[in-house]
Amino acid sequence: MPLNQHYDVVIIGAGPAGTACALALQGSGLRVALVDRKQFPRDKICGDAIPSPALKAIRQLSQAWYDELFELTTKAETRNSRLVAPNGTEIVVQWKARTFNSPRLHFDQHLLSMVKRHTKTEVLENFGVKRLEISAQQATVFPSAQAAPLTAALVIGCDGANSVVARQLTNRTLDRTRQCAAVRAYFTGLSESDEQTSEFFFLDEYRSGYFWIFPVGQGVFNVGFGMLSAQIAARKLDLKQVLRHLTQTHPRLATRFAQAKQLSDIQGFGLPLGGVQRPISGARFLLAGDAAALIDPLQGHGIDKAVQSGILAAQQAVRCFQTHDFSAAQLFEYDRQVQTHIGKKLARSYHLMHFLSAKAWLVNGAFRFGRHPLIKNLLLKAVG
Ligand SMILES: Cc1cc2nc3c(=O)[nH]c(=O)nc-3n(C[C@H](O)[C@H](O)[C@H](O)COP(=O)(O)OP(=O)(O)OC[C@H]3O[C@@H](n4cnc5c(N)ncnc54)[C@H](O)[C@@H]3O)c2cc1C
Incomplete structure (x- = not known):
């Protein structure tokens, strides 16, 4: 030195x-x-x-x-984003x-x-x-x-x-109104996943955030969940438990994780x-x-x-x-x-x-009309 x-x-x-x-x-x-x-x-x-x-x-x-x-x-190398609304409606966006x-x-x-x-x-x-x-x-x-x-x-x-x-x-x-917290863990062996599609799930019970499944190569997926810190504090949520609960019980996720192997601990960090x-x-x-x-x-x-x-x-x-x-x-x-x-x-x-976090019906509606250019643009903004 x-x-x-x-x-x-x-x-x-x-x-x-x-x-x-x-x-x-x-x-x-x-x-x-x-x-x-x-x-x-x-x-x-x-x-x-x-x-x-x-x-x-x-x-x-x-x-x-x-x-x-x-x-x-x-x-x-990801080409698509799959967005799933609280009511299960989904759209797939292809990126240029x-x-x-x-x-x-x-x-x-x-x-x-x-x-x-x-x-x-x-x-x-x-x-x-x-x-x-x-x-x-x-x-x-x-x-x-x-x-x-x-x-x-x-x-x-x-x-x-x-x-x-x-x-x-x-x-x-x-x-806390301008801070998020999120947790993630690495998994392998998920069903119905591919290496080119990042998935975002918007959930009725946890607004102002989302659950994600992102491929990171070699059959490994980064799986996580994050939301606004003010709401985490108000509801006294333990995000690690929420992630575990969603992968084990959520109707659209549990079957996909049934044979999956968790490769790392669930870890969390703040997002300013x-x-x-x-x-x-x-x-x-x-x-x-x-x-x-x-x-x-x-x-x-x-x-x-x-x-x-x-x-x-x-x-x-x-x-x-x-x-x-x-x-x-x-x-x-x-x-x-x-x-x-x-x-x-x-x-x-x-x-x-x-x-959007105050109006779940609007998010569901946006997905239903997701092919409309204006609405699609809004959804694109939501996931980058
Ligand atoms: C769970 C989670 C999921 C996220 N997902 C995404 C995503 O998918 N895509 C995305 O774009 N963003 C994501 N983000 C946000 C993203 O991680 C950050 O915005 C990004 O890392 C910011 O980069 P940075 O260089 O500012 O800070 P960092 O990447 O945090 O780098 C800071 C560096 O500073 C060093 N450091 C810290 N303190 C000191 C010190 N006292 N002395 C010397 N060195 C120090 C650290 O070791 C570190 O290397 C996510 C965040 C979280 C928490």
Whole structure:
């Protein structure tokens, strides 16, 4: 571990936001460190559906990097989404954009290996950040283990849903009306499933969320369930029990799981939803991805917003070095960019999620008339 290393930019967290940020800084001439508290490959609890806008954003950086993403071997290239309404009506949507599902253990490792191969970023694994100090001259990043602190002109917090950077440098508090929780486990041996179709089940008894079955390659399926934290708390639900109960007793699911083998424990994690404008920058720092709370409230997708905001953060970093200005006023331009390119759509999704979760009849009706272009568009938005 280097002693008192100084960097132009320290990116904290090597998930999709942090790795996309490091890739986007390639060629900037800046001295960049990317630190993560874990040693990769590391797992991240997720549905493992990689939304096509995440891949498109990488393609805008480099066609070769985009092609390289598809070289990942542990994945299922998905072509269809099957949506099942509370009353059992279903529609199948075929996607034009190329995309895939891949366990985050492999996907995130692949992204990090691209950073290591294609950029001069110094990657420091097993480097957990405990606290930060911001002064007029620099940001100081203190590790949790006995290692020397790092200093930087700019810190980019890409450290996920429980971000230390967001907690310390903004006045973020938990708002359960803008937070989801979800659980997932891996299964094999499901009946009536194929490797090209992601399935979404909307359930009468659990509104403002859905149950999913996503193929992730090699006959393995990511099976999960998530819903709004406010409703989980109000109903005192144990999501692990709900997932078990649904796979064992739900009329449309139980037979499909009868011969299935569960490959992992059921694990859960939080999803900070976007849709309201929060401060995501200040003097000498920026937040991206889940640290900036940018998950789509309707779909629960956040990998695409993580990649997109990581790239916007890199562009802001370059602007700061061009102007030698790291003030809160200069960095607020990043908030504006995120709001324009990501935030407005998230606000629409949030309102739509609330509207639909209060009206199960409308969801059922939407599926019945699912072939109508307007309704189909609404359903497409619901699953990305
Ligand atoms: C159950 C579940 C299902 C989901 N399904 C999907 C899905 O199918 N598709 C989708 O698009 N999105 C999904 N999401 C959301 C998605 O997982 C996140 O939006 C995405 O991972 C955000 O990426 P990120 O880079 O911001 O953060 P993360 O992927 O969480 O990465 C943060 C990184 O920071 C590191 N870190 C954390 N704290 C520190 C610290 N103190 N010091 C140093 N490093 C630190 C972590 O080790 C981690 O590597 C799901 C979420 C959940 C919980």
